[in-house]
Every structure is written in structure tokens, then in C-alpha cells.
Amino acid sequence: MATFYDPNVTLNGQPMGSEFAVPATASNIALYLVAQFLGAFIGAIIMYLAYKKQFDEDAPAAHKLGVFSTGPEVRSYGWNLVTEAVGTFILIVFVLVAGGTPTAVGPLAVALVIVGIGASLGGPTGYAINPARDLGPRIAHAVLPIKGKGDSDWGYSWVPVVGPIIGAVVAVVVTYALSLSSLDFWPL
Structure with missing residues (x-):
């Protein structure tokens, strides 16, 4: 069974023809996507419960939100979007090119x-590079009764979702255009 925690990998590259292949049916893909976002949401709730006493302390609302979701060091939607797209592009190209490693x-x-x-591109945005990693916990932040939490910064929430999707789609197009993929992948 394949293990994908990133919707970008699920949507942009399903490994086929290997012992770990998952048939790329609409129902399988939908199930993976629901599981990924739900897993991120539930994981954030578990984290909140584990650290509830710390969350009850007086800490700035931005620090509490930062535990759940990414946020920019400098808010510039265009540049933040580019940073997320570039980080995801690098990840998806690497997965597509080196994904067939038999070891x-x-x-x-x-x-x-x-x-x-994270070390090179994490500073500007906190590098979600995975829509589920940001959106699931951000929704948990919105619904949990966190003392002094502030808002969930929905005005920024599209950046760590749209940026990684753009980066992943461009990565698939470039990888296949240059015939670099080591696996037989099903591109979108």
C-alpha cells in the first residue's frame, strides 16, 4: 500500500505498476484526499489536547496560530505564493525523479x-508545501476553544493551498516534458 500524506503527490503522481501501486480511480483519489485533510485536522486536535495547559497560558494569539498553520515572515501574497510554489516544485520533482528507488x-x-x-525556503512562509498540512490544522484552530486564540487568518489561508498546487502541477509538466520521471506515473 502506498502512503501519501500530501494531496499534491496523490493528484499529480500515482505510482503505477509497482507492488505499492494504488489504482488511480476517482474513488481512491477522493478517499486519499479526504483522509489526508481529515488526518491533518485530527492530528491538530490531538496536539491541542496534549498541550492544552500550555495553550491556556497567556501567549500571543499569533504564537498559538503558528502552532496550527503556517504564516509569512513578511506578508506579500504574491511572493509568499511564489515561495510555496517553488518549495513544492522541488519536492514533487524529486519525488517523481527519485521515487522509483528500490531501496x-x-x-x-x-x-x-x-x-x-525548510532550511532554504522556510523563512518567508513557514513552508506548508502541502495543502493538508496547513488547511486541516487551520480549520482545527478555528473550531477549537483555545483561550485567547484570535482569528485563524483566513485572508492568508489560500496561499499555502494554492501555491503548492501550482508548484506541483508545474513540476509534473516539467518532469514529463523533460522525460525525467523514473516511474510510470499517472499525471493529472
Whole structure:
């Protein structure tokens, strides 16, 4: 069974023809997407429960929101969108090109790429690079009774959703245009 925690990987690249392949049917894709967003939402609730006493302390509302969702260091929607798109582009190209690694090194390499993206591009936006990672916890922040939480910054919420989608789609187009993919993927 394949394990995708990122809707961009689910929508833009389903590995086919391997022992871990999941048929790219509409129902399977829909199920993965629901599970990814629901998992991020539930994970945020569990985190809140684990740290409830800390959340009850007097901390700035922005710090409390920052635990749940990403936020820009400098709010510039256009540049923040570009940063999210570039980070996701790098991740998806790497997954598509190196995704066929037959050893256990593949997942470690992907993890190291994510760390590299965070170290190099994380400052401007907090690098969601995954729509579920930001939106699910942001919704949890909105519905949970967090003391002194402030608003959930819905005005910015589209950036960590749309930016990664743009980056992932461009990554798939470039990867296939240059015939770099090591797997037989089903592109959108």
C-alpha cells in the first residue's frame, strides 16, 4: 500500500505498476484526499489536547496560530505564493525523479529534501508545501476553544493551498516534458 500524506503527490503522481501501486480511480483519489485533510485536522486536535495547559497560558494569539498553520515572515501574497510554489516544485520533482528507488533510501532522501526545503525556503512562509498540512490544522484552530486564540487568518489561508498546487502541477509538466520521471506515473 502506498502512503501519501500530501494531496499534491496523490493528484499529480500515482505510482503505477509497482507492488505499492494504488489504482488511480476517482474513488481512491477522493478517499486519499479526504483522509489526508481529515488526518491533518485530527492530528491538530490531538496536539491541542496534549498541550492544552500550555495553550491556556497567556501567549500571543499569533504564537498559538503558528502552532496550527503556517504564516509569512513578511506578508506579500504574491511572493509568499511564489515561495510555496517553488518549495513544492522541488519536492514533487524529486519525488517523481527519485521515487522509483528500490531501496529504503528513497524515503530518507525525500525526508532530507523536505529538511533542505525548510532550511532554504522556510523563512518567508513557514513552508506548508502541502495543502493538508496547513488547511486541516487551520480549520482545527478555528473550531477549537483555545483561550485567547484570535482569528485563524483566513485572508492568508489560500496561499499555502494554492501555491503548492501550482508548484506541483508545474513540476509534473516539467518532469514529463523533460522525460525525467523514473516511474510510470499517472499525471493529472
